[in-house]
Amino acid sequence: MKWFQKRGSPAAAPVQLRETGHHPFGLLGGYVPLRSGETRLYRAVREAVPVVDAAIYKLIRMAGGVTAACSDKTAERALEEFLRTVPAGRGQYGINAFLEGYLDSLLTCGRAIGEIVPAAGNRDIAAVLWGRVEDVEIREGDNPLAFVICGPDEQGRMGPLPYQDLLLFTPLNPEADSPYGVSLLRGLPFLTDILMKIYHTIGVNWERCGNVRFAVTCRDGGNGQAAERSQMLAGEWSRAMQDTKSGSVRDFVAVGDVDIRVIGADAPVLDSQVPVRQILEQVVAKTGIPPFMLGLSWNSTERMSSQQADMLTTEITAIRRTLTPVVERICRLWLRMHGYTCGLEVQWEDINLQDEVEDARAALYLEQARKLRIENDAAETAQKT
Incomplete structure (x- = not known):
């Protein structure tokens, strides 16, 4: 009795090296929502x-x-000078430069982090x-109002940052189960992956079909000279193509049944x-901006309707409401450092999305309606007396 059995052929090894993506942005196809x-x-x-x-x-x-x-008013003038000249890093100055970078991170990542750097002596903001x-990471506390901002220490371990009062953190539309906020671009990776596949395919097709390739077929009619004639035709065709590259025109002449077609033309x-x-x-609907402002000519007109202007104004107002507490914290801290106890009010520039003529016409209609209302009230009062 044999104490061993013949082993079968070993199983094939699994493939270890795989293609990471079909287009340069292969990360879009393997979307996993991790923080x-x-x-x-x-x-x-x-x-x-x-x-x-x-x-x-x-x-x-x-x-x-x-x-x-x-x-x-003295504090207001000094605060305006501070807001105009405060360093914001990377060669930028002013509170508006800081808000641009802060808002960029807020819209893209769903959250933004900032820091107020005090000057030596803690009498000014540097x-x-x-x-x-x-x-950074966010660690929630025992109640919904308590959270701690954590960052890497010298050993690379995450721990609470020392001066929490000087840190600025804003989430965009935070959900109940996460304090990190929601990016404006959530929902777009799937559509972006499809769009990149379409663009990548268009590029490949142009790369293949833009450089035209020809198929030359020679039928010898059964006389057994196909090999010689094919070599002769290949040589003549190659010389004709080379002359074409140099800018000269050369005709191709063949005897017999010769068929020339463009590969892939059908x-x-x-x-x-x-x-x-x-x-x-879908992308434009997510951003809330009219298509023509992004260079997309889908409509016959290029003017913004009043409905679109109202919706866009609402979006901008919501963004300003999110940023207002950050500006208030910076301004209030600066006032207290300089000994001012007065209150403050954050004021944003007016949103102007309509033509001046339309604004003037709307103001005229309001004044006319007000005039008619006053005249009607006066007439009603005269009738009662």
Whole structure:
């Protein structure tokens, strides 16, 4: 009796090296919503789709500038000078430069982190900086109002940062189960991946079909000279193509049954206009900006309707409401450092999305309605007396 059995052939080893993506932004296809991974994903979306990047920059620009009004005019003038000249890092100055970087992180990542840097002696604010949200974590406390901002220490371990009162943290539309907020770009990675596949396919098709390739077929008619004739035709065809590259014109003459066709000319080219527009419509709807402001000519007119202006004004007002507490903290701390006890009010620049003629016409209609109301009230009063 044999104490061993013949072994079968060994199983094939699994593939270890695999393709990471079909287009340069392969991260979009493997979307997994992790906290730190989300930020890299959303930045890849902005880099891959210029419309998304342009929409976020337009929202930042339309948010406008900010000032502060105080009951003490001396304090107000000094506060305005501080808001105009405070260093914001990376060669930027002013509170508006800080808010642009802060809002960019808020819209892209769903949260923003900043820091108030006091000067020596704690009698002034030396700078107001925004930071990388990937470098911090939020630890919630025992109640919904308590949370601690944590960052890496010298050993690289995450721990509470020492001066919590000098840190600025703002989440965008936070959910009940997470304090990190929700990015404006949530929901776009799936659509962006489809859009990148379409663009990548268009590029590959142009790369293949733009450089035309010919198929030359020679039928010898059964005389057994196909090999000689094919070599002769190949040589003549090659010389004709080389002369064409140099700018000269050379005719190709062949004897017999010769068929010349363009390879791939009969294959239909998929129409990408409809699917690309459907995806871009979803992107534009997510940002809330009219299409023509992003360079998309979908309508016959190029003027913004009053409904679109009202909706965009509402979006900008909501963004300002989110940023107002941050500006108030900075201004209040500066006033207290300089010994001012007066209150303050954050004031934003007026949102102007309509033509001046339309504004004037609307004001005229309001005054006419007011005049008629006064005349009717006077007439009713005269009748009663």
